[in-house]
Amino acid sequence: MECRYYQRLDDGRVECLLCPHHCKIANGKTGICRSRRNKGGVLVSEVYGKPCSLAIDPIEKKPLYHFHPGTKCLSIACTGCNFRCLNCQNHEISQVSPSDVGHYDLSPQQLVDLCLEHHCPGIAYTYTEPLTYLEYIVDTARLAHKNGLWNILVTAGYVCQEPLADLLPYLDAANIDLKSFSDDIYQKVSGGHLQPVLDTILAMQKAGVWIELTNLIIPDVNDDMTMIRQMCRWIADNGLANNPLHFSRFFPRFKMQNVMPTPVQTLKEAKRIAQEEGIKYVYLGNV
Numbered sequence: 001m002e003c004r005y006y007q008r009l010d011d012g013r014v015e016c017l018l019c020p021h022h023c024k025i026a027n028g029k030t031g032i033c034r035s036r037r038n039k040g041g042v043l044v045s046e047v048y049g050k051p052c053s054l055a056i057d058p059i060e061k062k063p064l065y066h067f068h069p070g071t072k073c074l075s076i077a078c079t080g081c082n083f084r085c086l087n088c089q090n091h092e093i094s095q096v097s098p099s100d101v102g103h104y105d106l107s108p109q110q111l112v113d114l115c116l117e118h119h120c121p122g123i124a125y126t127y128t129e130p131l132t133y134l135e136y137i138v139d140t141a142r143l144a145h146k147n148g149l150w151n152i153l154v155t156a157g158y159v160c161q162e163p164l165a166d167l168l169p170y171l172d173a174a175n176i177d178l179k180s181f182s183d184d185i186y187q188k189v190s191g192g193h194l195q196p197v198l199d200t201i202l203a204m205q206k207a208g209v210w211i212e213l214t215n216l217i218i219p220d221v222n223d224d225m226t227m228i229r230q231m232c233r234w235i236a237d238n239g240l241a242n243n244p245l246h247f248s249r250f251f252p253r254f255k256m257q258n259v260m261p262t263p264v265q266t267l268k269e270a271k272r273i274a275q276e277e278g279i280k281y282v283y284l285g286n287v
Helices: 108-117 130-146 163-172 183-190 195-206 225-237 264-278
Strands: 006-008 014-016 038-040 042-045 053-058 072-077 124-125 150-155 172-176 209-215 245-249 282-287
Touching: 014 042, 014 124, 042 130, 072 108, 108 124, 108 150, 124 130, 130 150, 130 163, 163 195, 172 195, 209 225, 209 264, 225 264, 245 264, 264 282
Parallel strands: 072 124, 124 150, 150 172, 172 209, 209 245, 245 282
Antiparallel strands: 006 014, 038 042, 053 072
């Protein structure tokens, strides 16, 4: 499947325009996400119609607590991610190439039919980074809306605004992983930047998408309470005080095996600060 967001360069490379990395990809190679490849000057998605994971989940697992609670959704994922988080929870499918894992063959219409067959009111694009296969999501989401289904995105929010705009008319709810409120931490831990994520949050809010935010607190990484207060103040100042904020407990994963689990008291202190800054609904996860 040819990607929609790229341009050809004079030397045979292509420049992917999907996310802020703007990967310049040589013939035969992929970008950071591992799923978008230059084939003879054409950028193709190697995961379009090829989800590696399918499940039926309670919507609260996303986590979405204030969007149709008590319902279930069909969750799908394709391999790949445009971050390199040292603490990745799903690195077996997000930090690998499509050829490294098995997959299903499901067109957008087949995916919608599967959702209807199992009486799920919505589809959640989740587990890895769904924005790396945005073309597949947009085509599926458009059909989902025609069939009265919701579209839910669980994302780190690292995307350029023009591609995001193609999805927003079909997006009903999103949980966005706001990893910290420090660009330096974003670079060191995830290999990206903070501002594009904030831009994504505001674009979704403007488009009327229901937003819930998650902040995974990692000891000695992003557990500075002054920074957490700054983050909560930004959330409240930008009209999101009534949108749930989920503080999640870290457990050793991937390349952070030697970091201790987050003390529950740290989460409770973060919750206290969030409430002081005017955030109405604050939840603690993984506790």
